[in-house]
Amino acid sequence: MDFAATKAMFHLPEGVIYLDGNSLGPLPKTATARVKAMMEEEWGELLIRGWNAAGWFTQPQVIGDKIARLIGAEAGSVTVGDTLSIRVFQALSSALDLAEVKDKSRKIILSDTGNFPTDLYMAQGLIDALGRGHQLQLAEPEAVEAMLDASVAILMLTEVDYRTGRKHDIGRLTRLAHDRGIITIWDLAHSAGAVPVDLAKAGADFAAGCTYKYLNGGPGAPAFLYVAPRHQRHINPILPGWMGHDRPFAFTHDYAPAKGIERMRIGTPPVIALAALEASLDIWDRVDMAALRMQSMRLTDLLVSQVARLCPLLELASPKDAAQRGSQISFRFKEGYAAIQALIARGIIGDFRAPDLMRFGVCPLYNDEADVMAAAAHIAAVINQRLWDEPKFLQKQAVT
């Protein structure tokens, strides 16, 4: 793959080395023109006719199929729209229904302490709303396997830990879960566009993810939801919106779910945001995920070895073995927040996760070896010379 060519496809501000694509991917250069065209030629000229003439109505399927290729999903098994939090809620509700048909006695939703808080909050909220006696149980990531027993209805995990980058083995855990009659839900927020994922091969049941991180869809870009084709016609959506109706424009009083993944649509899709995402997915259409993964492992290894050499004060929080992690590297440092602020002031953009993690996403589409070498030198300067120790860097902002 020609990574110099893909780097040229992104707008990267002068003087910035961007290592935060694990939070928000940078702007694809074509997205600006694509959104402008959507607004002027489609919204502006077509007005309401755009739903048919510009294909706004079918965007969730069309874009869903583009994402499906990146996560090894079958065509027609992914829909796009709403937020990841909502997609987790939908997936979990459907998974609980399916589990109950098989075995009513199973009440445990098993997750891990590395899962993202919203997944856990959504699970707790759903449990309370349903009132059917489910319980959320959290294991340490390494202990999940041992807890897959006959009490567990659902295994709900984020494949790549948002803090450390530690990566679960989807294939293995899905197989073990299925052997024990457990349904799986995978949060792919830090996987889609970061590591190769093969949902169909793994036999995964449900998955969801966001498109504003590695997929570069822009701030607040819509989420995606995967439902295995074998489950689609058996699920009754917990959020039966009109766009998921079999005949939305019949405007009947009773809900009848659409066929297939379409029933997981809820309301009107975010058409402007989808235009930006589409521009980014045009780049992704040309990406070889295996080549991207090789380059990601090389670059993250380089960051780890350079920081270890130049800056022994930082403790590696990510797995040392590149195969065991996603496309980010985290370091523990007590004053990590201030250190990240000091780095941002020097043009090295990473981020901070409480209590002490400095995170750096490494994305081969627009990060290269020179970026990693320069970033490591800046990290070492900030830490070794205590350049973080200034009141302006210690002042906490709302988003870290």
Ligand SMILES: Cc1ncc(COP(=O)(O)O)c(C=O)c1O
């Ligand atoms: C793993 C994971 N799951 C869920 C979310 C929440 O997604 P959203 O805010 O789009 O609902 C995030 C956000 O960063 C995340 O990293």
